Amino acid sequence: MARGKTQMRRIENATSRQVTFFKRRNGLLKKAFELSVLCDAEVAVLIFSTRGKLYEFSSKSIKETIERYKRHKKDIQAKNPPVEQNKQHLQQEMASLMENIEHLESSKRKLSGEDLGSCTTEELLELEQQLERSISSIRTRKIQVFRQHVEQLKEKGTALAVENAMLRNKLSLQQERGSNKEKATVPSADISEVSDVETDLFIGPPETSRKRAL
Known part of the structure; x- marks a missing residue:
């Protein structure tokens, strides 16, 4: 018969809650031990019950593992500053830029001949x-x-x-x-004007016409 899916919420019955705590605590410590052995990992587990009782497991030493965790956390914070520090740094830069902008605007107005009353x-x-x-x-x-x-x-x-x-x-x-073309065409025109062709009409013998022409 298949197990039903456990709802992830607080168990109201105190007895059932205590039984579940012991079972799952032992299972968690067992898994931590298997992880340290199979993968050669440094594992440390700290569990406090509702009554304040401590249960722990460590593949080496709880104290050494905690110190290593603290050093690692400091290194991460040094490389990556917290968000709050970044926020403060950005706010300071923004305030400085706004101050510079205000100074430039004031200088611009004074160069334009405005707001000169407060000038020494x-x-x-x-x-x-x-x-x-x-x-x-x-x-x-x-x-x-x-x-x-x-x-x-x-x-x-x-x-x-x-x-x-x-x-x-x-x-x-x-x-x-x-002009050269005009000079070249003048002789032909003169020759045509002084040609010997007789154009007059005359009736009679040829000899008479010649004498008349002479």
Whole structure:
């Protein structure tokens, strides 16, 4: 007959609870012994009953095992700080960043000419010097940008002048070729104009027509 599944909750009957404690205690100590022997593991088990009685098992020494556990725990905490320490560290960093941000915002407002009522004479002089340095840097950069722009315009003007000269040369060559063609066609036109062909209509003997022409 199969055993029923035990519900994981406190046994209300005191006698049954005491019987179950002894059975499972012995089973737990037996399993701890088997684990230490079969796997060569250092095992320590401490059990306190409801009446405060201590039951223990250790493969070596309870005290040595506990000391080893404490050293191991310290090493882990040194490598991985607790969450609370990390939280405090993050809060401190956040507070420092917020303070820096507030300081920068205050400096920005003062440079803009705002919130100057609380400034001392030394702070006002420092602000004035800082603004003069900023204006000097801005002017230097502006002059540099203007010079670069002028150089670009000069280069562009030079390129346009070269292109203009090339277009003029091309135009002059085309004009010379056109004039040469006109000169070549003039003699043929003159010859056609002074041709000896007689176009007048005359009735009579050929000799008479020749004399008339002469």
